[in-house]
Amino acid sequence: MWVIAWIMEILRRVFVAFGLPDGAGAAWVLSIIGLTVVVRLLVLPLYNKQIRSSRQAQVIQPEVQKIQKKYKGKKDMVSRRRMQEEMQAVYRKHGTSPFATCLPMLVQMPILFALYRVISAFPGISSGRREALGPITKELATDFEKSTVFGAPLATNFRTAASTNSQIVIGVLVLIMSATMFYTQHQLMRKNMPESALDKSNPMYRTQQIMMYGMPIMYIFMGGVLQVAVLVYWVAGNIWNLCQQAWFIRNNPTPGSQAYKERQKRLREKRERKGLSKEEIEKLESEDAARAGGRVQPLGKERSKKAAAKAANRALHNDADDSDVDEADSDKPEEVRGKDGLTEAERARRRYERRQAERARAKNKAANRKKRVQQNQKKRNF
Numbered sequence: 001m002w003v004i005a006w007i008m009e010i011l012r013r014v015f016v017a018f019g020l021p022d023g024a025g026a027a028w029v030l031s032i033i034g035l036t037v038v039v040r041l042l043v044l045p046l047y048n049k050q051i052r053s054s055r056q057a058q059v060i061q062p063e064v065q066k067i068q069k070k071y072k073g074k075k076d077m078v079s080r081r082r083m084q085e086e087m088q089a090v091y092r093k094h095g096t097s098p099f100a101t102c103l104p105m106l107v108q109m110p111i112l113f114a115l116y117r118v119i120s121a122f123p124g125i126s127s128g129r130r131e132a133l134g135p136i137t138k139e140l141a142t143d144f145e146k147s148t149v150f151g152a153p154l155a156t157n158f159r160t161a162a163s164t165n166s167q168i169v170i171g172v173l174v175l176i177m178s179a180t181m182f183y184t185q186h187q188l189m190r191k192n193m194p195e196s197a198l199d200k201s202n203p204m205y206r207t208q209q210i211m212m213y214g215m216p217i218m219y220i221f222m223g224g225v226l227q228v229a230v231l232v233y234w235v236a237g238n239i240w241n242l243c244q245q246a247w248f249i250r251n252n253p254t255p256g257s258q259a260y261k262e263r264q265k266r267l268r269e270k271r272e273r274k275g276l277s278k279e280e281i282e283k284l285e286s287e288d289a290a291r292a293g294g295r296v297q298p299l300g301k302e303r304s305k306k307a308a309a310k311a312a313n314r315a316l317h318n319d320a321d322d323s324d325v326d327e328a329d330s331d332k333p334e335e336v337r338g339k340d341g342l343t344e345a346e347r348a349r350r351r352y353e354r355r356q357a358e359r360a361r362a363k364n365k366a367a368n369r370k371k372r373v374q375q376n377q378k379k380r381n382f
Contacts, residue, residue, distance in 0.1 A: 001117050001118050001121070001133060002134045003114075004035070004111065004115050004118050005118055005133050005134040005136045006135055007038060008031045008032065008035055008118075009134070009135040009136065009140070011030070011031040011034040011035065011038075012028060012030075012031040014034075015030050015031065015034075023146075024142075024143040024144070024145075024146035024147045025143075025147055026147075027147075028143070028144050028147040028154060029147060029149055029154070032229050032232050032233050033232065033233075035115070035233060036236040036237045036240060037236075037240070039108060039111055040237065040240050040241075040244075043107050046107060047244070051248055060090055060091070060094050063090050064087060064090060067086050067090070068083070070083075071083040078352075078355070078359075082348075082352050085348045085351065085352070086345070089344035089345060089347075089348055092344060093344060108237075112230070112234075115229070115230055115233055116226070118133065119155055119227045119229045119230060120227070121133055121136075121141075122136070122141045122144050122145055122155050123145065123155060125138055126138055126144075126145050149169060149173075149228055150165075150169045151163070151169065152165065152166040152169035152170060152228045153166065153228065154227065154228050154229040154232075155227055155228070155229065156170075156227060156228055157224065157225055157226055157227050157228070158170045158171070158223065158224040158225075159224060159225065166228075169228070170223065170224075170228060170231065171223075173223070173235055174220060174223030174224075176235050177223065177231065177235050177238055178216035178217075178219045178223075179216070180235070180238035180241075180242050181216050181219060181238055182212060182213075182215075182216045184238065184241055184242050184245055185211050185212035185215070186212055187242075187245060187249065188245065188249075189209070189212060190258065191249055191253070191257060191258050191259040192249045192253055192254050192257050192258075192259050193254065193257055219234075250263065251263070264285065267284075267285075268281060268285070271284065
């Protein structure tokens with residue numbers, strides 16, 4: 001709350017220095033919008049990571065669905081654990097995580113809660129019931145309470161609004177907030193998801209649908225208890241996210257999505273206008289497809305050396321026995337192996353077999369123990 005209060009006051013002073021009137025007025029409204037911009041710029045690296053993780057999560061959906069289909073109907077603990085291990089191996093292979101898409105939201109929620117509490121503290125500060133909060137003195141709190149957005153005071157909400165005009169302004173802000181949230185999710189689903197992910201049986205597709213319809217409805221119910229200042233912050237943030245996502249979808253779309261096809265079409269037309277030949281255009285398109293094929297998990301120094309040595313030995317072997325090498329096998333990519341010489345799938349399989357053996361030994365011990373108890377019981381009865 002102290003940090004949020006200082007950021008708002010510094011931004012207000014900046015806008016006043018640029019010619020806006022001091023005291024109650026537009027400077028306070030713009031300070032809230034400026035707070036939105038500051039927060040969004042701070043979380044921009046996390047947003048970039050979220051976009052990359054979302055793309056990778058969509059690209060690996062066929063592999064994830066294959067694993068889910070493999071363990072469909074198996075409810076025992078061993079099968080569920082085995083499925084989780086194989087899915088984690090797929091996520092590590094592609095350098096993504098199912099939780100990476102939540103990072104920007106997790107970072108922004110404490111800021112939103114702090115802003116809500118700061119706005120709630122202004123009436124108490126202006127009336128003298130509460131001490132100053134950082135730079136927010138009684139005079140500044142009074143100026144904030146007198147500031148309005150189209151006639152609606154910044155510190156009021158739908159329930160405490162003193163006029164119908166304020167309720168109408170709050171209702172419009174809530175509708176804009178819900179509409180921008182819906183369009184953001186709709187844009188993400190319809191333009192930036194590959195056709196393979198647009199399957200109703202796909203859990204990610206179902207999650208996106210729930211968010212597309214559920215979040216706007218939740219906003220409508222939440223809007224009645226949020227102050228006008230918080231609604232301004234949320235609307236500005238949604239508009240920022242909408243524009244930012246539109247830029248990313250246009251310039252860095254997910255491979256296989258509608259936006260990706262539209263971008264490839266624009267690039268082809270641009271290269272044709274430059275006078276490039278058909279062969280040059282096809283070469284550039286193949287390079288674009290290779291770059292968009294997904295992030296390769298980086299290797300450590302030792303693993304890079306081992307991978308290079310294996311590649312060199314394989315090349316020598318292929319040169320010596322070229323006639324015995326099948327073309328399909330030669331195009332198969334080398335699987336990344338660790339220091340133990342195993343891939344992630346082989347390592348997960350060994351862990352599974354080791355646990356099965358441990359359970360079998362524990363089961364045999366329990367059976368032998370029970371058998372000895374029964375034998376001792378028979379002897380005592382005899």
